[in-house]
Amino acid sequence: MKTPSPGRFLSRQIIEESERVLMPTYGRFPVALVRGRGCRVWDADGTEYLDFLSGVAVCALGHAHPEVTAAIRAQAERLVHVSNYFHIEPQVRLARLLVDHSFADRVFFCNSGAEANEGAIKLARKYAKERIGAGRFEIVAMAGSFHGRTLATLTATGQEKVKEGFDPLPPGFVHVPFDDAAALEAAVTEKTAAVLIEPIQGESGVKVPSDGYLAAVRGVCDRHGILLILDEIQTGIGRTGTLFAYEQCGIVPDVMTLAKGLGNGVPIGALLATEKIAQVFGPGSHGSTFGGNPLACAAAAATLSVILRDGPRGETLLDNSLRMGAHLLAGLNAIRAKHPDVVADVRGRGLMIGLELNRDAKPVVDEALSRGLIANAAAGNVVRLLPPLIVTEAEADEAIEILDAALLRASVPSPAAC
Numbered sequence: 001m002k003t004p005s006p007g008r009f010l011s012r013q014i015i016e017e018s019e020r021v022l023m024p025t026y027g028r029f030p031v032a033l034v035r036g037r038g039c040r041v042w043d044a045d046g047t048e049y050l051d052f053l054s055g056v057a058v059c060a061l062g063h064a065h066p067e068v069t070a071a072i073r074a075q076a077e078r079l080v081h082v083s084n085y086f087h088i089e090p091q092v093r094l095a096r097l098l099v100d101h102s103f104a105d106r107v108f109f110c111n112s113g114a115e116a117n118e119g120a121i122k123l124a125r126k127y128a129k130e131r132i133g134a135g136r137f138e139i140v141a142m143a144g145s146f147h148g149r150t151l152a153t154l155t156a157t158g159q160e161k162v163k164e165g166f167d168p169l170p171p172g173f174v175h176v177p178f179d180d181a182a183a184l185e186a187a188v189t190e191k192t193a194a195v196l197i198e199p200i201q202g203e204s205g206v207k208v209p210s211d212g213y214l215a216a217v218r219g220v221c222d223r224h225g226i227l228l229i230l231d232e233i234q235t236g237i238g239r240t241g242t243l244f245a246y247e248q249c250g251i252v253p254d255v256m257t258l259a260k261g262l263g264n265g266v267p268i269g270a271l272l273a274t275e276k277i278a279q280v281f282g283p284g285s286h287g288s289t290f291g292g293n294p295l296a297c298a299a300a301a302a303t304l305s306v307i308l309r310d311g312p313r314g315e316t317l318l319d320n321s322l323r324m325g326a327h328l329l330a331g332l333n334a335i336r337a338k339h340p341d342v343v344a345d346v347r348g349r350g351l352m353i354g355l356e357l358n359r360d361a362k363p364v365v366d367e368a369l370s371r372g373l374i375a376n377a378a379a380g381n382v383v384r385l386l387p388p389l390i391v392t393e394a395e396a397d398e399a400i401e402i403l404d405a406a407l408l409r410a411s412v413p414s415p416a417a418c
């Protein structure tokens with residue numbers, strides 16, 4: 001790779017047209033990716049990148065995974081869509097996989113993370129009103145959280161910037177500080193229906209709570225008879241080294257939401273719950289035209305099967321996620337020791353990793369990109385790494401080397417203009 005080919009003509013054309021016809025909702029890198037294989041992607045001019053973002057924790061099996069591609073192709077040749085007026089074989093197969101490998105008894109499929117959380121909020125409200133107490137509707141969520149961009153989920157999100165300009169917002173959401181079980185306990189009232197929480201906060205910079213915190217949250221929910229909804233949209237599907245992050249906390253939720261890594265890039269979300277809770281949804285309670293369609297479910301079933309099976313040395317990809325995560329953390333801690341003036345913290349679980357800087361992360365991320373590594377800046381000062389679960393030690397070392405160089409560059413004051 002690494003020498004950009006002359007001209008950058010194709011990329012430039014795509015970028016210029018993109019800026020004319022798309023709504024300006026994203027701060028995009030000036031790169032137009034057109035092809036991928038494993039942990040690598042290429043832009044329209046042929047420049048190669050090592051992808052340590054995976055489409056934001058989506059492409060867990062990397063790009064163009066042969067088994068997922070084959071499942072998509074076979075399903076596309078057979079049946080793409082029929083509607084939920086019918087029983088759908090790949091949907092049943094995927095639900096069975098999820099139920100067999102989680103706390104849940106039943107699954108509802110949708111198309112994105114925000115939709116999964118919308119479903120969870122509706123389910124919790126209906127369950128609370130019918131089974132806990134008529135006046136219960138409130139969801140307690142966490143400061144710094146991220147739950148999506150629909151009106152209800154951005155209201156649940158604990159960040160003011162995503163709400164600006166969109167009020168009036170739906171009522172029934174309160175926020176407490178993350179990693180503070182006493183604050184949560186104090187916020188629960190006779191109006192509370194559920195607690196909504198990410199096991200590790202992703203968008204706000206890979207915030208890992210203290211040991212025992214999620215068990216304490218579970219305890220608060222149990223004491224008050226309210227529901228615990230885990231948003232595992234980013235942490236789920238092997239990202240943190242177990243299929244679901246809750247497995248590492250010694251607890252189970254009542255309701256869980258999934259999306260990002262579930263379909264390896266084919267849009268799909270899922271809402272999972274125990275039997276007792278799922279039963280408050282009846283025909284007409286909730287629905288989605290595309291949710292659980294044959295194509296998305298075939299892709300997700302293939303993805304999940306591979307994650308639970310494949311890994312180097314006869315291990316699963318979950319083992320690889322844990323081992324490569326530890327390897328990356330060790331490498332990043334070595335970088336931290338070399339750049340103590342720039343790196344404030346290194347943290348994460350499995351392959352969900354944050355490098356907190358004591359300055360803006362964007363210039364470091366841009367410098368890494370120019371050296372062929374894709375990462376992103378979360379919460380302003382955190383370099384977030386979410387490599388595919390298939391990442392190899394050689395690829396991890398390459399990423400560490402590029403980050404080291406990018407940090408060195410960023411820590412050198414820019415030469416004064418003459």
Ligand SMILES: *Cc1c(COP(=O)(O)O)cnc(C)c1O
Binds near residue numbers: 117
């Ligand atoms: C990405 C994300 C969402 C929103 O998912 P979309 O598919 O973008 O709607 C919700 N919660 C968490 C924790 C996320 O990381």
